[in-house]
Amino acid sequence: MALPADFTLVEQDGRPTAVLSGDWTARGLFDAGIRLADALEKTETPVFDLVGINRCDTAGAYAILRAAGDRLKPEDVKARREVLRLLELVFAAIQVQPEPTVRPGGVRALLERIGRGVFGLFADGYGTLVFLGHLLSALARSTVDPRRIRWAPVIALCERAGLDAMPIVATTTFFIGAVVALLGANMLTDFGAQVYSVELIGISVMREFNILITAILLAGRSASSFAAEIGSMKMNQEIDAMQVMGVDPYEALVLPRFAALLFTIPLLTFVATIAGLVGGAIVVWIVLDLSPTFFLQRIVDYVGATHFWVGLSKAPVMAAVIAAIGCRQGMEVGQDVEALGRRVTAAVVHAIFAIILIDAVFALIYMELDI
Known part of the structure; x- marks a missing residue:
């Protein structure tokens, strides 16, 4: 007692x-x-x-x-x-008396911050290479033995990342096409060349805005989702439990998300292209009184399908980058909620930065190839 x-x-x-x-x-x-x-x-x-x-x-x-x-x-x-x-x-x-923390000031603090940033950059690059090696190994094993692919999560993720994203992608690119058409009509009318608004809309939407808007929306939508899902599993030690049971987390978690975006981004790019052209055609019809039939015929005669294939060729690269960045940030989550929030934010920021950089590289390549 x-x-x-x-x-x-x-x-x-x-x-x-x-x-x-x-x-x-x-x-x-x-x-x-x-x-x-x-x-x-x-x-x-x-x-x-x-x-x-x-x-x-x-x-x-x-x-x-x-x-x-x-x-x-x-x-x-x-x-x-x-x-x-x-x-x-x-x-x-x-x-025991606590030792006061003396924070360096001035130039020393600046140099320390720069040093930590450089060290973090190299550590981040090393972690990216490690993640890429695990992903390529899982991809090679699944290619040799397709029975290792988990098709059920791939189909479910295709629906979440593809079909569920169609409304927002179509709506955004519709208004982007309308804005481009409105700007082109207002500027080209001053030179008496308002008919060239059709070419402006067709090239900008089919070559750049379709894949760029789709990729940026998926970076904010899917990359953050992948990082949060995998990160929460990492916090709850579910990934450690999978490894103990002999399940490769890269095959079970990363590869299905990689494949889902790879399958769905071309479809979303096509939807974005149609929506952008429709938005531009409606504005041209209302502002310049050019009928949709004339708009479509001029797209076929003077723009062609080459620009569409140029834009679509960027889709697999964008899909791979978005999925890899989202999953990699999820794998790096620690054991606290603050780390999860930082990694989700980093996934979105890194994915958008990578998308813009890749688009610029593709633009330079096609410019040198005169395509």
């Missing part, structure tokens, strides 16, 4: 003695430490009799030391060996 902490002050051998009893623990302490400190306030050299203590933990030992203050001397303490050892440990712990 637990007894509350208590004490009595008596005279033994002509010296005031504090006789402690009960459980000097976090549960049984209550206000005994405060009462003991008040009772010993005017006592110079008391003796502490701790033999009657039933149980004692660090909370009780700290209360005794705080009440005794500087008046506690080892030779004036009577207690069992384990209680004495506990008092020594707590006393040593409370004597």
